[in-house]
Amino acid sequence: MRKHYLIEVAQNDQLIVFCPPKLLQGKKIKRIAFGSKSMEVEFYPHPDKDDRIVISRKIQETxxxxxxxxxxxxxxxxxxxxxGPLVGIFTAGFTSYPEQPIGERTLFFAKLLSVNRSVGAHAFVFGEQHINWEQGTIEGYFFHDNAWQTVEVPFPNVVYDRLPNRKSEENPKLIKVRNRLQKEYLIPWYNPGFFNKLDIYERLLQDSSVTAYLPETYPFTSFSSIENMLSKFGHVVIKPKNGSLGHGVHQIIFDKHTNDYYCRYQDETGTNRLRKYSSLERLFQSVFATQSLDRMIVQQGIHLLRIEQRPVDFRVHTNKDEHGEWQITAIAGKIAGQGSVTTHARSGGEIKTVGEIFPNEEAKNFSEKLSKAALLLSKALDHTIEGIIGEIGFDLGIDRNGDVWLFEANSKPGRSIFSHPELKEFDLLTRKLSIAFAVFLTEQSLLHPEEMFK
Structure with a gap:
């Protein structure tokens, strides 16, 4: 267990730091550093207080x-x-309103920063426009005593990427910020980028430890390939490679008794639709007339477990902790709305705990299966994806045989499951670990920079 130290500021200008004797024992220390700023000082043991480090006002300012x-x-x-660590949370979408500086995501960031004390980190939110490259400082947004305030701080030890969408991620100015902080300043940057569904599938396919969880998935190429999958599986799911929140997901079902094709989807008004067609070509002409099929993937349909005739899948969150190890941090069931192709809340889906869905023994069994799958998938993705990953949200299904299937992996998972009252503690745990991982990265970048930046 790493120890936390309170930092006290003495009202003098001496360049002296008083430390707990154990911290100094047998060590030669010449400088103190916070983020990217450091200075030469003298160190003396503090005889009375073993839980704090005392710096002068002059050191604090420098x-x-x-x-x-x-x-x-x-x-x-x-x-x-x-x-430290000093953790910069990088995002976009700032406003000019002091009480809502990050628009509708302000509450999320306030909750995220509320874990500072328990984790032992100074975390703040910033955007591209808040960086002063000449001074090597950032005008950071801190949440303190239930209020937002901006404070000028050094460049952080670590940056946590919380860009809100793919559009901001592809912004050349924001890409430049990331590259510069990583390459010029050697600052570890974690959770970069949104996952591409097909890319993730193809990478995981190379790892034999997780292939059993992967439904057959292909880029859209032709009607004949879909016909083959329909004859094999009875139904398929077509969805965008880069989609999110269930947008653009279509289920196509083939009735071999009547030779009819059905398409279940949500239209532009948010209404769940189920349409019947005499041929696959007619279905596509009607439903996909305005859509770019080369951006779609086709996935094997899975006959999911059902609750009251409604399919159920599961969101499983994993996070790396302060030791850099993967942990299961939340599991929730999502029951599809009536007639919906997805289990998202906006389509009438319901969030339930695993214990609410299954009896005790079954709940334990399925939780263990889902946990095992999510940990194996997390480690497999960690090995194959460029950059540093600190959290993943998995959408997993369980079929009628009790087998687990991966539908999607999300690098910036949504947090709708935490609206359930029994999942509040896991909401806190995921937030704590997403910042605690920065403690591990800071230590690694100081002790083993050759590993971090190879």
């Missing part, structure tokens, strides 16, 4: 430490005492 009662970690490397 290293731009924002005074607060947040306890921090201490890292020793190359005769430098690093206090």
């Amino acid at each position: 290293i731009q430490y924002p005074y607060s009662r947040v306890p921090l970690h201490a890292f020793l490397e190359d005769e430098v005492l690093y206090i």
Whole structure:
């Protein structure tokens, strides 16, 4: 268990730092650092207080430490005492409203920053426009005493990517920020990018430990390939490679008794539709007339477990913890709305705990199966995807035989499942670990930079 230290500011201008004796024992330390700022100081043991580090007002100003009662970690490397970590959460969509600085996502970020004290980190939110490259500082948004305030701080030890969508992710200005902070300043950047469904599938296909969880998935090529899959599986799902929130998902069903084709989807008005067609060509001419099929994938239909005749799938969150290890942080069932092709809440879906869906023994059995699958999939993705991943949200299904299937992996998972009152503690856990992972990355970047930046 890593120890946290309170940072106290003494009202003098001496370049002296008082530390717990155990922290100094047998060590030679010449500098103190916070984020990208450091300075030469003298170190002395503090005889009375073993849980705090005392710096002077002059040191505070020089290293731009924002005074607060947040306890921090201490890292020793190359005769430098690093206090932190200072974690920058990078996003876009800032507004000019002081009480809603990040628009409708302000509450999410406020909740995310509320874990600072328990994790032992200084986290703040910033965008491209808040960086002062000449000074090496950032005008960061901190959430303190239930209010937002901006404070100028050094460049952070680590950056957590919370860009809101693919459009912002592909913005050249934002790409430049990421590249510059990573390459010029050697700042670890975690959770970059949104996953492409086909790319994820093809990468996982190379790992024999997880292939049993993968439904057959192909890029859309021709009607004949869909006909083959329909004859094999009875139904298929067609969805965008880069879709999210269930947008653009279509289920196509073939009735071999009547030779009719059915398409279940949600139209532009948000209404769930089920339409019948005499041929696959007519179905596509009607339903996909305005859609670009080369952006679609076709996935094997799975006969899911049903609750009251409604299909159910599962959202499983995994996070890396302060030791860099994958943990299961939340599991919830999602029951499809009446006539819906997806289990999303906007389509009438309901969120339930696993215990609400299954009796005790079954709930335990299915939770274990889902957990095993999610951990194996997390490790497999970790090995194959470029960049540093700290969290994943999996959409998993269980078929009538009790087998687990992967439908999607999300690098920036939505948080709708946490509206369920019994999942509040897991909401907190996922937020804590998403910042706690920055503690691990900070330590790794200081102790083993050659591994981090190879």
